[in-house]
Amino acid sequence: QVQLVESGGGSVQAGGSLRLSCAASGFTYGGYCMTWFRQAPGKEREGVAKIYTDTGRTYYDDSVKGRFTISPDNAKNTVDLQMNSLKPEDTGMYYCAADRTYCDMRPGPYNYWGQGTQVTVSS
Secondary structure (H helix, E strand, C coil), rough: EEEEEEEECCEEECCCCCEEEEEECCCCCCEEEEEEEEEEEEEEECEEEEEEECCCCCCCCCCCCEEEEEEEEEECCCCEECCCCHHHHHHHHEEEEEEEECCCCCCCCCCCEECEEEEEEEC
């Protein structure tokens, strides 16, 4: 069964850190674009970071540049999102998505989506 499973969410105070993990099962993410999205209550889903796994190129939304790092773990077949210096506005449900050809920071026809992991940052 092909699926993405996110983990690592939780509640932290502003300035803290969390590391999210997106585990791919049923396929290997090599050659895929892997993107992390977040969705705050009442807001649209937005892309925060993506990586082209074949080249290693990464892109970040301006709101997270310098604080978040997306990286693959080939041994575990996961794509992780290290989040440092967290702010209350980072609060939301975080999702990972994968596709071989679609690689946009806007949610769209990604082939695979995870169920999400909640991140809550208190001030």
